[in-house]
Amino acid sequence: QKQLVESGGGSVQAGGSLRLSCAASASGYSTMCMGWFRQFPGREREGVAGISAPRGTSTAYADSVKGRFTISRDNVKNTLYLQMNDLKPEDTATYYCAAKLPPCSFSNIVTNPGYRMDYWGRGTLVTISS
Numbered sequence: 001q002k003q004l005v006e007s008g009g010g011s012v013q014a015g016g017s018l019r020l021s022c023a024a025s026a027s028g029y030s031t032m033c034m035g036w037f038r039q040f041p042g043r044e045r046e047g048v049a050g051i052s053a054p055r056g057t058s059t060a061y062a063d064s065v066k067g068r069f070t071i072s073r074d075n076v077k078n079t080l081y082l083q084m085n086d087l088k089p090e091d092t093a094t095y096y097c098a099a100k101l102p103p104c105s106f107s108n109i110v111t112n113p114g115y116r117m118d119y120w121g122r123g124t125l126v127t128i129s130s
Helices: none
Strands: 004-007 010-013 018-024 033-039 046-051 059-061 069-074 079-084 093-100 124-129
Touching: 004 093, 018 033, 018 093, 018 124, 033 069, 033 079, 046 069, 046 079, 059 069, 079 093
Parallel strands: 010 124
Antiparallel strands: 004 018, 018 079, 033 046, 033 093, 046 059, 069 079, 093 124
16 A cells, blocks of 8 residues: 655744655655645645656746755655745745645646645645744
8 A cells, every 4th residue: 555654844044944754664656756735724736846756857836936946856765855945924824744646746736736645745834934
């Protein structure tokens, strides 16, 4: 059974950094597009960053995080990462990783709010204080 488990969330002050990790419990993720989403209280999840399969040579970011967040993947470790720098209070949210079986479009993760992902983690909370 495929599972995704996020870690690395926490509380930091504005301007700080966090690195989120998403560990996949089984093989097969290297063929999947993967992405990070976040959800603010009372709002729908939104795509934050997407990465192509298998090598992650192409990435896409929401405008709100472009230049501050970096998505990457390590298929040997079956792990997805999100490096978050220059964090702002408005980045406070629960962050989820997700994977989509091929065929998939990594850019749709951030441009298509209705893009359906096949596997989801349970989320990790990120809190940024001013």
